Amino acid sequence: MTKGKGTPYVMISCRSAGRGTEIRNALHSLGGHIRVALFFAKHKKISEQIEILKESYVHIVIGTPERLRQLQEEGSLNCKYLDVFLIDMDRDMKNYSILDNNDTNKALLRLYDAAVAK
Numbered sequence: 647m648t649k650g651k652g653t654p655y656v657m658i659s660c661r662s663a664g665r666g667t668e669i670r671n672a673l674h675s676l677g678g679h680i681r682v683a684l685f686f687a688k689h690k691k692i693s694e695q696i697e698i699l700k701e702s703y704v705h706i707v708i709g710t711p712e713r714l715r716q717l718q719e720e721g722s723l724n725c726k727y728l729d730v731f732l733i734d735m736d737r738d739m740k741n742y743s744i745l746d747n748n749d750t751n752k753a754l755l756r757l758y759d760a761a762v763a764k
Contacts, residue, residue, distance in 0.1 A: 652699035653724040654683075656706040657761065659714060659754055660734035661744040663688055666708040669734060673706065685709030685717060696722040711744070711753035718761045725761040 660666045663686040670682050683704045685695050692713070699722040707714065707723065717723035733754065735743045744750050 649727045650724065651701060651703055652722050653727050654704045654707045655727060656730040656732065657714065657725070657728055658706065658708045658732045658734055659711045659744065659757060660708060661736065661738060661742075661747070661750055662686075662710065665734060665736055666710075669708055680705050682706045682708060685713045685723075687713050692716060692720075696720060699723055711750055711757040715753060715757040715760055718757070723761075728761065731758065731762045 658666075658669055660669060663684070666684050666686060670684055673680055673682055681702070681704045683698060683702065683706070685707060686709055690698075695713070695717060699717060709717075714723065718725055733744060735745070737743050744754060
């Protein structure tokens, strides 16, 4: 059961679209009726992602920190009922995590402040 369109219970912030797809596939392999949405700059245009959130009930959103923050700031991603804010700490080929990159680190802090801390 969801509270409203664009209102997830779980937000997973990850370093890349590829990693987000891996997470989504792992969640789908668990079975059940989990509604998962992916949000990345290269995935779709932000206008398309806004429409998805306005028209869809989602349980889990997965995306890069900056795109999730943009959607939340725009108002289409409602974090009112957010129960879990998960930071995926997987490392890339250069052994960097989401916190090791200055751009994603800063975006992650902005996302946390906008979506969770308030």
